[in-house]
Amino acid sequence: MTARSQAIEKPGWSDIPTDKKALWLQRKKRFNQNKPLLLMFIPIAVYFILFKYIPMFGLVIAFKDYNFADGIWGSPWVGLENYSYLFTNPQMTQIIRNTIMLSALTVLVGFPFPIILAILLNEVRKMWFKKSVQTLVYLPYFLNWIIVGGLVTMIFAQQSGIVNILIKKTTGEAYPFLFKEFSWIAIFVGSSIWKNAGWSAIIYLAALTGIDPSLYEAASMDGANKWRKIWHITLPGIRSTIVLMFILSIGHVMDIGFDQVYILQNPVVKNISEVISTWNYKVGLGSGEYSHGAALGLFESIIGLTMVLTANGIAKKFNQGLW
Known part of the structure; x- marks a missing residue:
């Protein structure tokens, strides 16, 4: 039956x-x-x-x-005494500012790179070359930040770094990349892009496979060049994926992570490198102030949730919301 x-x-x-x-x-x-x-x-x-x-x-x-x-x-x-202590602490304003600044720079500067990388890989016709490049750009994602931090230090170290060896041969004087605030921020954002762009590009490559090939053929018959096809077909075809990834990345604006900052920071650039996660480790765990650490972590999560809801609300007005 x-x-x-x-x-x-x-x-x-x-x-x-x-x-x-x-x-x-x-x-x-x-x-x-x-x-x-x-x-x-x-x-x-x-x-x-x-x-x-x-x-x-x-x-x-x-x-x-x-x-x-x-x-x-x-x-x-x-x-609310723990929050009263945190927000009357003069250092806390700077820590929250650093967290937002570094996270926002990582999101805003790094967000377009996976999209560009995916589009470039999608245009490659030589499969052996495409697979070789994919392997090279995906590999950094699987490296621990301890390894990546060691590589960055080895490249930009003032005395023995590869970059400074070349600079000393041309100018005669090394530049302290890791001890200047502007260059430290640039290295921080650049290393994050280098490590994560290849992995994020996988998602966009998967989205690109869903675009109807006949659209490109019709555009070619109309005389559209490569850039026109990318602008009018490729980008609109993955627009929903771009919005989805952007909303998810907005949720991590307050959650900058711990490994990368802790490995690259040093006392000279502490004014811009001390963030919520490193403060929680040093003070919340190191000094036994668990309640203060939990209070700051909860505050961080609430701000992240608020930003995700706000970004999704804006996206919904353009029919691109996550839910």
């Missing part, structure tokens, strides 16, 4: 409107088709529940004077 005939025999089934019956059967069919995918999703859901959602209960220490002896729930409640 088929699923449809079984469903029809259920009590009250004949009283249900035809359109609702069709919708119910359609949903049941879709559920049965997606059972393998749902089973594959279960380990992912368990991971996020155990390691992402359950630990959120620990955020309560942002409103407590936490100590190990009393534990999370036994520590005395202090309300």
Whole structure:
């Protein structure tokens, strides 16, 4: 007996409107088709529940004077005193400013590079050359920031760096790239682009495969050159993917990460390199001020969520929202 005939025999089934019956059967069919995918999703859901959602209960220490002896729930409640301490601390304004500045520069300057890289790779017709370039640009993503930081230091070190060796041969005097604020910021943003652009380009390359080739053929017949095709066909074809990636990147404006900043920073450029994540490590964990660290982390997350919602709200006005 088929699923449809079984469903029809259920009590009250004949009283249900035809359109609702069709919708119910359609949903049941879709559920049965997606059972393998749902089973594959279960380990992912368990991971996020155990390691992402359950630990959120620990955020309560942002409103407590936490100590190990009393534990999370036994520590005395202090309300907003931790936030009062943070935002009356003169250093905190500078730390938040540095976090926003470095993150915004990384997003705004680095965001177009994967798009450009994907378009350039998509235009390559020699497969051996395309695969070779793809391997070279994807490889940095799989390197740890400790390795990347070591490479950057080796290249730009004042005494023994490769760049300064060449500069000394021409000008006779080395330049302290890692000890000047402007050059440090440029190296920070540049190393982030070098490490991540290749991996992000994969997403845009996948989106480019969805563009109908007949559009390019029609454009060629109309006399359009390569740049016209990219501007009028390629970019509009991946516009939804670009908007999606931009909204996701906006959510990380306050979450600059820890590894890259901590490895590249030094006391000379502390005024522009001290960010929320490094402060949390040095003060929140290093000095045992767990409540202050949790309070600052919660503030960082709320700002990130607000920016994502704002960016998505703006995108929805152009019918390009994420949800």
